Amino acid sequence: MLDRAQRIIERLAFLAVLLGGAGLLLSMFLGMGDVIGSLFNRPLPGALEVTESTMVLIVFGGLAYAQIRRRHLRVELAYLQAGPRLRSTMDIVASLSGLVFFSLLTWQAYNEAIFAYQIGESTSGLVRFPLLPARIAVVVGSGLFIVQLCLDLLKDIVSFGRPKEFELG
8 A cells, every 4th residue: 555655656746846847948948038038128028927936846846756765955974873773763753844844834835825716816027927826836746745754754663773775965
């Protein structure tokens, strides 16, 4: 059951990373087009607004995937000096802290998404771009991250005190 859930989360996280990559590519081309257009006194309308919204997709799209790969930042100096039991304890505390923080963030992002939908919130600028997709990206990205943190927490509890394969980088 846990392996099946892990495979589903991995596929969804990979899809989110692909969407974030597409957003990064879009932002890059829009930025380049805007700069080139500005040279000819014809900037791209809405380039800033679209780029702002895609930044949310880029950041929150990669959270769960980075957690699957265990590539989030940690103080490796202390972690590498610890024994297996202390490493397990550190991993469990980190997962619990992440769960608390991102649960609160997801809850508030959900409230913001509902509010954005109710009032039809959009950017202020030359082109009015709706903010609901960006709000939904925060909720979905954080939600995937929470599920992955739960799976990692269960794995860390089950394998408590056993040496783990750990690589720098």
